[in-house]
Amino acid sequence: MVHFRHRLRALTVGGLALLTAATALPASAAAPDRTDRPSDGGLSAVIRYTEYGIPHITGKDYAQLGFGQGWAQATDQVCTLADGFVTLRGDRSRHFGGDAAPDRSLSAAATNLSSDLHFRGLRDARTVEKLLDRPAPLGPTRQAKELMRGWAAGYNAWLRQNKITDPACRTADWVRPVTTPDVARRLHAITQLAGHGAVVDGTTAPRPQDKKPARTAGALDPAKASRELLVRRGNTMGSNAVAFSGSTTADGRGLLHGNLHYPWQGGARFWQTQLTIPGELNVAGGSLLGVPIVTVGHNADMAWNYTVATGMAMSVYELKTVPGDPYSYLVDGKRERMTKRAVTVPVRGKDGRTTEVTRTQWWTRFGPVTTSMEDIPLPWTAGSVHTLVDPSTDNLRVTDAFLALSKADGVRGVQDALRRTQGLPWVNTIAADSRGHSLYTQSQVLPRVTDELAKRCSTPLGRQVFPASGLAVLDGSRRDCALGNDPDALQPGTFGPAAMPTLVDAPYAENANDSAWLANADRPLTGYPRIFGDIGTTRSVRTRGVIEDVAAMAKRGNLKVADLQRQEFANRAPAGDLAAKDAAKACAALPGGKATGSNGKAVDVSAACDVLAGWDRTVRAGSRGALLFDRFWRALVSSVPEQRLWRVPFSAAAPVTTPNTLNTADPGFARALADAVGELRAAGIALDAPWGEHQFVVRNGKRIPLSGGAHELGIWNVITARWDAQRGGYHDVVHGSSYIQAVGFDGSGCPVARTLLTYGQSSNPLSPHYSDQTELYSAGRMVTSRFCEKDILASPKLKVVRVSER
Structure with a gap:
């Protein structure tokens, strides 16, 4: 059970005596009536801040806990949060113009207008309000709704009682109070990021064409384009996580290491907190902004993390339209009329004047009509139309899942929680507990497309894209092609818990954003439907590197939390281990030490050979040669297909060690090397320049060097940064290591945990917590977690604040 070691103590802060904790209550004493009903009177909470501005929030019930969470998040992130609520109101075009690109944390819309059409359409249809009204378990529980209500009240109270100092929105008229449905809309948007939210541009203004566009020579390969859907998702959000069972650890208890790779700017940032209702709840970890409960983290007995899963969260139905009526379609020969949604958006022009733009969206029994899915064209012709199926459109169970x-x-409690709530949208869950158990499970909301259904009902397009990516394109004109129901699924048309790929009590269970297949390389998971992910295919270099590292750790045994922290900052580059020696040898053999670049000019690359040979195969800040290899490797893998890249091809019998042996005879090798050397020299950057001198962020004028590197290099500690040679290299981080945790248990009820929020708690440059943890990250250090009462009270930075609506 979760241990609570609170005690009654008054602390004097600023001359005021504040009650900082309540008397402990046993779990059996928790009264459902007290915690489930709305709080009487004004809401309040106690927030105790420790080092690095980490808040420990105590509330008497769920509404008051949500109140404290909303207040504390507003303190650190008011501008980022407010910008997100502008998005959810469908009001970006009014304030920022229709053509500008929005923050893509709530959808993949390319423009503000597209984003506004999407979110205003959902508001006009009262989609979220209808989900809030559903009784649990299909709808959110009272506790979840109380958390949302409290969060909105806390955010609003902060706005009333405080002056915004962040320059990003200090004088903005778009910072406004929010409602409970606004908080729910944010959660709803998060669930759809891999589904409807990923194809907003194709659903916001579809129009029928007179005829099907003619295919031209060299048209995009649909199978390749569908695979790119997953690649692009992995290039914006990802994660590593590993759970070690007690058989590998020093004390027989479980260990968890998680590293979320999320954006460093905008609404997809994480934020760290501890949330406590005495006798009812005690949890610490990271929360996505706007979420009223911890998203990943630990309690006294269990730690968990997510990784972005390969499951295809959406499917497509192709419908046959009625001759002469493109707005009607046939199902088993019977005519059905589409539902029309006319959505009006105010748009500010370049002259500052606002006009209204109206677009019509069309919905079928399956979902919205779409005319494209990223690079895959889905034309609406005189004979057919495509419609999207995303079960998370009807999912507001995610708060209850968290x-x-x-x-x-x-671990058993985790499995039971996922089975009861069935609300996680696009992630795997990895967990470890104090009893020594480990878990990997891909328990996500997915459309119930079995392999049999795909084989029987796929359209010609579906037969190309489903094997490649798991994206189903099905014949919607037949009722027997409906998704069907699993007996253990809460939501019709989705897979039930029994279908989820799951691995329990393996020595290690890992995921680095590949499929479930090699969660443990010695215990491969197979037999799951293709929509969950693939089996027997090449793993990413990052997955291969992670498996090599964690398998070696598990074999070595006697693991402790300190070993997890060392792994985080080892910064080994598996691509370097695979290719640098071959590259250096082939470089030395080039005639005259020269190679021809993409521009057709010969480049003297002779100096690069020794640099590549001498590189230590890491991307630590002081590593020399890492930058040269990075620029070479990116140029090579972006131009040479995998089948030409390696001499030894992939083998499913040796998936961690193949493919291997760089094919330096391919013309792309010399070309990539010449391009990398020429690029660095043109920018005045030495070929053996230290990595940290050319990967950095600037915070309040201070340049902070960063270790870590790109997914393509296979780095555990992923950092994806903008490259500009003339500005010194990788000068700002787009996404990568964000909330990091290493958690173990010693039997005391106080977890042994180290955490790090790489970009700090606040995006306000005037905050003391704007870059403090970034500097820790640069130094390869983590924060010692203060979970138990004695540790919180011992903090030398302890600051206690009581916040309330009044």
Whole structure:
């Protein structure tokens, strides 16, 4: 069970005596009536801040806990949060113009206008309000709704009682109070990021064409384009996580290491907190902004993390339209009329004047009509139309899933929580507990497309894209092609818990954004439907590197939390281990030490050979040669297909060690080397320049060097940064290592945890917590977690604040 070691103590802060904790209550004493009903009177909470501005929030019930979370998030992130609520109101075009690109944390819309059409359409249809009104378990529980209500009240109270100092929105008229449905809309948008939210541009203004566009020579390969859907998702959000069972650890208890690779700017940032209702809930970890409960983290007995899963969260139905009526379609020969949604958006022009733009969206029994899915064209012709199926459009159970995980007392509790709530949208869950159990499970909301259904009902397009990516394109004109129901699924048309790929009590269970297949390389998971992910195919260099590292750690045994922290900052580059020696040898053999670049000019690359040979195969800040290899490797893998890149091809019998042996005879090798050398020299950058001198961020004028590197290099500690040679190299981080945790258990009820929020708690450059943890990250250090009462009270930075609506 979760241990609570609170005690009654008054602390004097600023001359005021504040109650900082409540008397401990046993779990059996928690009264559902007290925690489930709305709070009487004004809401309040106690927030105790420790080092690095980490808040420990205590509330008497769920509404008051949400209040404290909303207040504290506003303190650190008011401008980022407010910008997100502008998006959810469908008001970006009014304030920022229709053609500008929005922050893509809530959808993949390319323009503000497209984003506004999407979110205003959902508001006009009262989609979220209808989901809030659904009784649990299909709808959110009272506890979840109370958390949302409290969060909105806390955010609003902060706006009323404080002056905004962040220059990003200090004088903005778009910073406004929010409602409970606004908080729910944010959660709803998060669930759809891999589904409807990923194809907003194709659903916001579809129009029928007179005829099907003619295919031209060299048209995009649909199978390749569908694979790119997953690649692009992995290039914006990803993660590593590993759970070690007690058989590998020094004390027989589980260990968890998680590293979320999320954006460093905008609404997809994480934020760190501890949330406590005495006798009811005690959890610490990271929360996505706007979420009223911990998203990943630990309690006294269990730690969990997510990684972005390969499951295809959406599917497509192709419908036959009625001759002469493109707005009607046939199902088993019977005519059905589409639902029309006319959505009006105010748009500010370049002259500052606002006009209204109206677009019509069309919906079918399956979902919205779409005319494209990223690079895959889905034309609406005189004979057919395509419509999207995303089960998460009807999913507002995600808060209950987070809450249930926060309360789970071990791996079995995690499995039970996921089985009861069935609300996680596009992630895997990795967990470890104090009893020594480990878990990997791909328990996500997915459309129930079995392999049999795909084989029987795929359209010609579907037969190309489904094997390649798991994206189903099905014949919607037949009722027997409907998704069907699993007996254990809460939501019709989705897979139930029994279908989820799951691995329990393996010595290690890992994921680095590949499929479930090699969660443990010695215990491969197979037999799951293709829509969950693939089996027997090449793993990414990052997955291969992670498996090599964690398998070696598990074999060595006697693991402790300190070993997890060392792994985080080892910064080994598996691509370097695979290719640098071959590249250096082939470089030395080039005639005259020269190679021809993409521009057709010969480049003297002779100096690069020794640099590549001498590189230590890491991307630590002081590593010399890492930058040269990085620029060479990116140029090579972007121009040479995998089948030409390696001499030894992939083998499913040796998936961690193949493919291997760089094919330096391919013309792309010398070309990539010449391009990398020429690029660095043109920018005045030495070929053996230290990595940290050319990968950095600037915070308040201070340049902070960063270790870590790109996914393509296979780095555990992923950093994806903008490259500009003339500005010194990788000068700003787009996404990468964000909330990092290493958690173990010693039997005391106080977890042994190290955490790091790489970009700090606040995006306000005037905050003391704008870059403090970034400097820790640069130094390869982490924060010692203060979970138990004695540790919180011992903090030398302890600051106690009581916040309330009044």
